[in-house]
Amino acid sequence: MNPWYMLTVVGQDRPGIVARLTDVLYAGGCNLGEASMIRLGGNFTIMLMVQGALPPAQLEALMQPVVDALCLRLHIDPIDGALYQQREPPDVRITVHGADRAGIVARVTGALAEAGLDILDLASEVAGNEQKPIYVMYIDGYARRGVDALQAALATLSHDGFVARLEPIQTISC
Amino acid sequence: MANLEILTYPDERLGRVSERVERFDEALRTFIVALSQALDAGPGGVGIAAPQTGQLQRIVIIDCSRARKPIPNKGRLVLINPELTAWKGMEVGREGCLSVPNYTGNVIRATEITLQAQDECGALHDYCFQGYEARVVQHEIDHLDGLLFLDRLVSRRVDLFQRKTFLPSKE
Numbered sequence: 001m002n003p004w005y006m007l008t009v010v011g012q013d014r015p016g017i018v019a020r021l022t023d024v025l026y027a028g029g030c031n032l033g034e035a036s037m038i039r040l041g042g043n044f045t046i047m048l049m050v051q052g053a054l055p056p057a058q059l060e061a062l063m064q065p066v067v068d069a070l071c072l073r074l075h076i077d078p079i080d081g082a083l084y085q086q087r088e089p090p091d092v093r094i095t096v097h098g099a100d101r102a103g104i105v106a107r108v109t110g111a112l113a114e115a116g117l118d119i120l121d122l123a124s125e126v127a128g129n130e131q132k133p134i135y136v137m138y139i140d141g142y143a144r145r146g147v148d149a150l151q152a153a154l155a156t157l158s159h160d161g162f163v164a165r166l167e168p169i170q171t172i173s174c
Numbered sequence: 175m176a177n178l179e180i181l182t183y184p185d186e187r188l189g190r191v192s193e194r195v196e197r198f199d200e201a202l203r204t205f206i207v208a209l210s211q212a213l214d215a216g217p218g219g220v221g222i223a224a225p226q227t228g229q230l231q232r233i234v235i236i237d238c239s240r241a242r243k244p245i246p247n248k249g250r251l252v253l254i255n256p257e258l259t260a261w262k263g264m265e266v267g268r269e270g271c272l273s274v275p276n277y278t279g280n281v282i283r284a285t286e287i288t289l290q291a292q293d294e295c296g297a298l299h300d301y302c303f304q305g306y307e308a309r310v311v312q313h314e315i316d317h318l319d320g321l322l323f324l325d326r327l328v329s330r331r332v333d334l335f336q337r338k339t340f341l342p343s344k345e
Contacts, residue, residue, distance in 0.1 A: 089268060089278040121330070170243060170306060171268040171278050174221035174313045 002053045004033065004081030007063075009046040011072035017044050020066050025050060028062045033081055038123070049081060089171040090120050090140035092147055094154070098162025100126055100133035107157060108137070108164055115153035116145030135162070140169070175208040178227040180216070180272045183322060188273055192223075192230040192318045195254050198296035202233075206252055206294055210235055216272045218242055221310045223317030226273050232256065234314035238307045245306045253291035253301075256315055260288045267309050269323045279327045283309045 009021065018037060025032065033049030052059060056076045067074045094117075096108055109119065121140040128134035143150050147168050154164045181188055195202065205224070213222040213235050220240050224233040232255045238247035263285030270278040287308045289301050303311050313323060 084276060086276055089270065168243075169268050170241070170245070171270055172220055172241075172306065172310050172313060173216070173218050173270045174223075174272065174310060 002031070002051050004049055004051045004079050005056065005059060006077045006079045007046065007048045007050050008075040008077070009048070009067070009072050010043055011070060013039050013042055013044040014070065017070055017072070018046070020070065021046070021048075021063065024063055024066050025052075028059075029053065030059075033083060041126070049079070051081060088118075088142050090142055090169050091171070092117070092141055092143045092150060093167050093169055094137075094139040094141070094150070094164060095167075096135070096137040096139075096162055096164045098135060100128070100135035101161065104135055104162055105137065107160070108154075108162075109139075111153040111157055112139070112141070112150055115149040116143060117150055118142040118144060175204055177215070178208050178212040178229075180212065180226055181228055182272075183274050183324065185273075187228055187230070188225065188317070188322060189320045190225065190230055191320045192225050192232045195231050195233060195292070198254075198292070198294065203294050205229060205231075206233065206235070209233065210250070210252075213237065219272055221314045222272065223314045225317050225320075232318045234311070234318065236307070236310050236314060238310055241306065246304070247307050248301075248303075251301075252294055253289075253311070253314075254293065254296075256289050256291035256311070256318070258287055258289045258315065259300075262286050266328060267306075269309070269313055271313070271323055273317075274322060274324060279323060280330060281309075281313075281323050281326045282328055283312045287311060 022032065030050050030052035033051060035046065035048040037046045054062065056078065060074065060076055063074055094112065096104065098104065119139055119141045122137065124135065124137040126133055126135055147166065151166055154166055157164055209222060209224060209227065212227060213219050218240060220238050221234060221236040224231045234253045234256065235250065237250040238245055239249050261284035264282050265285045266280050266282050268278050269281050285308060286304045290298055291301065292298055
């Protein structure tokens with residue numbers, strides 16, 4: 001079985017990044033796994049599982065012409081490609097919003113981690129304007145010690161200039 | 175009847191439209207027992223549709239008493255030739271499927287539905303389902319029309335409609 005790598009790619013957003021990168025990987029005989037690609041503050045960011053026979057140096061050489069042409073930065077890490085495993089679906093969604101200031105993420109995630117939250121997906125955005133920036137964060141996670149424990153943890157944070165809401169997610173299995 | 179095998183995506187039979195049940199006989203009832211056993215065999219499964227086993231007939235069984243977390247439910251129901259007659263409300267919720275192993279995704283469904291369906295003897299009944307149970311019924315009826323929840327996926331990151339929310343206390 002060929003080894004798996006995690007490719008991290010960052011660069012100023014422009015049309016064609018995904019198409020050109022994946023085309024060169026396909027031409028190089030690589031197999032793609034799971035990916036997260038998103039625009040963050042004008043930058044396009046990619047986390048991409050890639051499986052291939054090439055050692056990391058050759059994989060990097062394969063991609064370098066496209067990376068250079070698109071002014072991207074590339075990082076490659078060998079990983080364990082643990083696919084096809086039963087995963088606990090998220091059972092809770094937390095949304096946080098407030099005036100943007102230092103420490104919101106650390107305080108919220110710290111309290112939730114202590115209350116038993118496993119974060120499965122986190123996304124945040126900065127909205128508003130430079131004078132009055134707004135911070136918005138979504139977290140999907142699994143409540144190892146139940147939703148009530150998380151709710152109690154959030155209640156201790158609710159007077160700090162931001163609002164944190166929690167809603168259970170119940171996944172149907174048919 | 176031997177244990178029924180659950181078809182998994184991308185088996186092309188999952189994409190076919192099932193036929194109405196016309197004969198309410200012993201063979202039908204035998205199949206329903208087997209389908210019910212297949213539902214019980216799946217861990218935490220709350221619904222199953224006949225086409226998931228390769229039997230392309232408009233039969234589903236739901237049982238939301240098997241949900242991981244208790245929710246209001248009508249227990250185990252056999253719905254034959256179900257026809258939606260009304261729906262209202264929309265909500266994003268997370269779904270998984272025995273026919274799509276190891277994946278869950280967000281799908282928009284009506285929050286309240288009414289439908290007519292026949293039972294094992296052919297008698298017609300009216301039902302009203304809400305919330306979680308309504309979602310399960312819609313998921314199963316989709317199977318009868320050759321649709322999987324994969325055909326209805328919406329963004330993983332964005333909830334279009336907020337569900338019931340616990341607000342932080344305002345002491």
